[in-house]
Amino acid sequence: xxxKNVLGKELVPCSLNPLTGFFRDGCCNTSDDxxxxxxxxxxxxxxxxxxxxxxxxxxxxxxPEFNFPGLVAGDKWCIxxxxxxxxxxxxxGPPVLLDSTHEKxxxxxxxxxxxxxxxxxx
Numbered sequence: 001x002x003x004k005n006v007l008g009k010e011l012v013p014c015s016l017n018p019l020t021g022f023f024r025d026g027c028c029n030t031s032d033d034x035x036x037x038x039x040x041x042x043x044x045x046x047x048x049x050x051x052x053x054x055x056x057x058x059x060x061x062x063x064p065e066f067n068f069p070g071l072v073a074g075d076k077w078c079i080x081x082x083x084x085x086x087x088x089x090x091x092x093g094p095p096v097l098l099d100s101t102h103e104k105x106x107x108x109x110x111x112x113x114x115x116x117x118x119x120x121x122x
Contacts, residue, residue, distance in 0.1 A: 003029050004103045006114055014041035014100040015076035018069045028078035028102045036080040037108060041100035043119055046073040048094040051087050076100075081108040088117060095119035 003011040062070035
């Protein structure tokens with residue numbers, strides 16, 4: 001069965017370049033092994049990247065040993081639902097791509113909050 005997004009439709013890939021997702025399949029798919037709940041597809045902003053680094057998660061520095069290129073503002077990436085909520089509460093929540101955000105994100109974030117922060121164009 002195909003994974004569903006927060007709109008109840010089939011999950012759409014988030015990013016193939018850079019290749020994102022807990023499984024590095026381009027989608028914000030998840031499983032019981034994904035303790036971080038990497039289900040929210042966003043277009044990262046400079047403010048969010050700075051915030052994430054300040055919380056101990058440097059998403060800017062390349063980590064070739066993990067096949068991670070490092071992100072720049074404008075990249076799409078699957079982030080942890082809890083970190084997105086934390087960033088949104090701090091006023092730096094990056095815009096969300098609803099079609100590419102896994103329905104499991106709704107366990108942590110309200111649909112209304114995701115819709116409020118939805119990226120209107122892509």
